[in-house]
Amino acid sequence: MTEHLQNWWRGGVIYQVYPRSFFDSNGDGVGDLAGVLHKLDYIASLKVDAIWLSPFFTSPMKDFGYDVADYRDVDPLFGTLDDFDRLIAAAHERGLKILIDQVLNHSSDQHAWFKESRSSRDNPKADWYVWADAKPDGTVPNNWLSVFGGSAWTWDSRRKQYYLHNFLSSQPDLNFHCEAVQQQVLDDMEFWLQRGVDGFRLDAANFYFHDKQLRDNPPNTQVREGSIGVRVDNPYAYQCHVYDKTQPENIGFLRRLRALLERYPGSATVAEIGCDDSLKTMAAYTSGGDTLHMAYSFDLLTEQCSPAYIRHTVESIERELADGWSCWSMGNHDVVRVMSRWALDGRPDPARGRMLMALLLSLRGSVCLYQGEELGLTEAELRYEDLVDPYGINFWPEFKGRDGCRTPMPWVSEATHAGFTGSQPWLPVDDSHRSLSVAAQEVDPDSMLNTYRRFIDWRGRQPLLIEGDIRMLYDDEALLVFERRLGDQAWLCMFNMSSAERRYSLPVTVEPLVGVPGSLAEISAEGVRLPAHGFGYARIVGQACGS
Template sequence: MNVHNNLERSKATKLSSDWWHGGVIYQIYPRSFQDSNGDGIGDLKGISARLDYIASLGVDAIWISPFFKSPMKDFGYDVSDYRDVDPMFGSLEDFKELLDQAHAKGLKIMIDLVLSHTSDQHPWFSESRSSRENPKSDWYVWADPKSDGTPPNNWLSIFGGSAWQWDARRLQYYLHNFLTSQPDLNFHCPDVQDALLDVARFWLDLGVDGFRLDTINFYFHDKELRDNPALPMDQRNASIAPAVNPYNHQDHLFSKSQPENIPFLERLRALTDEYEGRACLGEVGDAQRGLEIMGEYTSGDKRMHMCYAFEFLEKRALTASYTKHVFDQLQTKAGDAWPCWAFSNHDVQRHASRWNLDDAATRQHAVLMMCLRGSACLYQGEELGLREAEVPFEKLQDPYGIEFWPEFKGRDGCRTPMVWAVQDEQSGFSTAEPWLPVSAQQAEHAVDRAEADPQSMLNHYRRAIALRHAHPALSSGRLSEMNEMGPVLTFLREDSSEEIFCAFNLGSDTTEVTVPDGSWQTIGQELGGIEGGHTITLTASQFCLMIRKKG
C-alpha cells in the first residue's frame, strides 16, 4: 500500500458530513509544534508550514490546543479573550489563512474550547469580582465563608489544595477547579450560557469544523454546594490526578458532572447542527464514572457527537483483560456511545513510556488503535514513536509538575518541541532556544530520518491509518465477540459489506487462537501482521487481521 496516497483519499472521504464518525484526529500542541518567527514558541504560521506533512499521515482532522489570548498561567487553558489569537501564536488573520490552507488539503480543523473557566484576567471576571451588585456579579461561582472563615465546602482543586480562593474585594470565595487564576464560570446563570454559545458561533462562522471541549463535565456545580463524600482507598484512581494529589481522596459527586449539564450540551449541539459537517468532541474527566458520563453525553443525536474518557490514558497497560473490561463496561453503561480513543495527549506521559513499550509493541498498539470501534486521536510525535522526554526541574514550566515534583513531574515531558530534522538547530523546531528543551533522545527519531526509512514508525502509522480508511468495517462498523484468550485479545469488526477478525497478543506468552469458521483472507501484512489460518499462533506483540466479504 502506497502510504503517500492518503491525501487523495482524505479529500474524498472528508466531503461526508459525518467525517468524524470513525475519523482520525491529529492533536497539535501549538507552543511545541513549529516556530515560524524565531522566538522559541510554536505558532499558527508554523502549523500552516507543516500542513503537507499532516495531510500525508492520512488523518481526517487537526485538533489545535488553545491559542486564544491568555496570560499563559496554564499555557492557554486560561483564556482572557475567547475571540482573538494570543500574539505569541500570531493573529486572527493567521488562523483564517491556516483554516483555508487546511481545507484546501482536505483537512478539518477543530479548536479547543475551554468553557468551564476563564483566566482571572478575563474582563468578565474583573467585572464580576468588583462588587456583589454589578451586572456580571453572578457570572462566576461565588460563596460566603463558613462562620469560622473557612471555605464553603470541602471541594478540592485538581492542581492541589482547596478549590476555593478568598477574594478581598467581595469578601467571598470563588470556585476554581484548576489553578487559582482559573475561576469557574457559573453555568447556572443563563447569561453565561448565552455568552459562551456566542463564542462558539463566532468560531463556527469563521469556518472551524468542530470543537474539542475541555473538561466538559465540569461546567455545572451543585447549587447547594454540598460536600463531596470521601472515596474509599480501594476505589481511588489516579487517572485524572496523580496519586500524590489529595484530589483522589474524594468522590466528586457535587463539584462536577451535574444533571443540568445535559440541557446545555443539547443547546451547544443544536448550535453546531446549524452548520453542515461540524462535530463536538467532549473530554470527560471522571475517574469513577467516565464511561457512564460518555454514554449520557453522546446518547441520541442531540448531544455531543463523541467523547473521550481516560481509560486508555491511564498508567494501567492495555492488557487483553483490561481492554475487554473497558469495552464490556462501555457496552453495559453506554451501549450507544461513540467513543474517541487516545493513548497519548498533552496532559499525560507519552504511552510508549507509560506502558514501557518496545518498538514491536508500539507498532502493534498503533494497529490496535486503528481497529477499535470509535474515532481515534493521535498526539503530535506519537507517529514517530516518541517516548517521554526528561525535563530537569530548573527547566520546568508546568505549574502542576512544579507543585508535586519529584513524585509527579508534571506534563512538560510530553510537551517538548516536535523534532523535524536530526542535524538542524533545535531539531528544526526553531532557530532560537525553545520554551522547553528539545529532547536529544527524541531527536534521533526526527521526521527527516523517519521519512527516509520505509519501515520507520512514521510510515507504519501511515499504513495503519490507510488500512483503517480502506475498510469501512474498521472505521465505522460494529464491534462484537470481544474475548480474551490469556494475553490475546480477539474481536470482530463488521459492516454490511465485510467482516474483519482481529487478534492481538498484548502479553508475553505465546498463545494459539482458533479463528471462527469461514473463508478468511489475511490483511495487514504490510503492517507486520502474521499470516492467518484456521488456528493462529501469536508470540509477544504479534497480531493477525483477517477479512471475509459479505454478499
C-alpha cells in the first residue's frame, strides 16, 4: 500500500451521515443502513473521501444511538450486520472509506455489562463502571455536573451507591481505570476493523478517564461558548472541568488504540474534543504519531464567526499543533445548522453558504461535512410537541435542543415527506427544505449542491490545499485573508464575510487563479474586488507575503 493510500485522511473530506435522517428504505419512518446503500452513488458524486456513520448499534435510543447496548451488532431499526457488510463492500467499490462512530465513554444502562455491574459490589464487572459511595449525609460524591443538566451522579438502590454519567442518567460512564474495560473496547473496535471499516469517529474522546480521587471541580469565573455543553443557560458552564474529564491517563489509552489501528494500514481516527482548552487538547491528542490521527473541537461550531475569531482559532491550533493534525467542521448533528447559525441579521444567504464552504475547505487540515450542508439546509423550526431530543426538552425554550439539525434529508420536493419516507417520519420534514431538495438542485448547474461537487473535486486536485502550510495575513470586520504555501508555490485565499462589496489592496504581486468553482472575485493589479459573501484565490508571484 502506498503512503498516499495509507494517509488518505490527511486533508481528506469526510461526509457525516446521520442514518436515521438520511433515507428510509423500508417505510418505517426512520432512515437505515439500506437507505445509505441506496443513496451511495449520491454521496460518491460529492467527491468526498469517506463517510462517517453516526451510531447504528443496538440501543434503546434514549439518546438516539449514542447509548449503546451492544457494541458488536446493528440495531434492528437500522438493519442487520449483513446490511452493514453490503454497505462496506459497496462503499469500497466506489473508492469511499467508512468511519463508524465509537461511543466509548459510556454505554446504555441496558447493556449487559451495566446490568451485571449494578447487581452487586463483588461481581466480575463490579468495577467496569464508575461507582462511589454517598457522602455521610447521603448526598452525591462531588459537585460534577451532567452536560444534559443536573448532577452527574445517580443513585442505584441495588448497589446502594451512586454511578457517574457525564450525559444522560441512562448513559453510565465506563471506568477506564479498569484494564479489562480498556481491553474490551479495543477488542470490540477490532471486531469492526476485521469487517472492513476504515476507522472511527470517537465521541467525547477526552471524557474517558476521571479523577480517581473524585475531587470537586472549581468554579468557572470566565464562562464562554465553545466547549461541549457550554452555554450560559446551562449550569455545566459554571465549572472548570478539571477533574471530570481530560485526564492525563487518556493519552496512554489513545496510544493503545493507535497501536491497534497500526495493524490495519490505512485506518484512521477522528476524535471529538470538548473541554475548556480544546485546541491545546487537540494538539496533545494528535502529536507524536502515536495517538489520534486527527481531532476536531467545537470552536467553529459556536455562534462566533467573525474574521478575527476564525483567525484566532486557526492561529491558536497552529501554535499548539506541532506534528499533529486538525479536522475542521462548521456543522454536525449536535449544533444549529451553519446556514442559520452564521447567517447575518437572521437571513440565510446561499452566497454566504458558498463562501463558508470555500473557507472551510481551504483551511489546513481535514474536513467533516454534515449531511445537508451541501444543500444549504437551514435549521428546522419545530414545535415543542415535535421534540424528541432530551437535551432540548430539558432546556426549552432557551435552548431548543438538537432536533432542528437532525430533520430528514429532502430528496424530492413534491414527494410525500420530501422523498425521505412513505410514512410518518421520526421528525417532521421542514417545509422550507423542500425547495432545496436534491432533485431540485440536481437540474440547476449553479445550485449549492453542484457548487459543492465542483469545489470538492477541484480541491482534491490542489496539493497546496491538501498538504500546504497556512499563515494568517489580514482580518478586519469583513475580510479574512490567509496564505497557503507548499514548496515554492503560494496562494492568497480571500473571504468577504460581510453582506457588502469589499476591496482589498494586494500586499504582493499576484496572478488570478482561474477556474475556482463559485468564485466571483475580480483580481487585477490594483487589488481585489470581492462581492458580498464573495471569495477568491490568487497565486503569489515571485515572493512571500509580509506579516
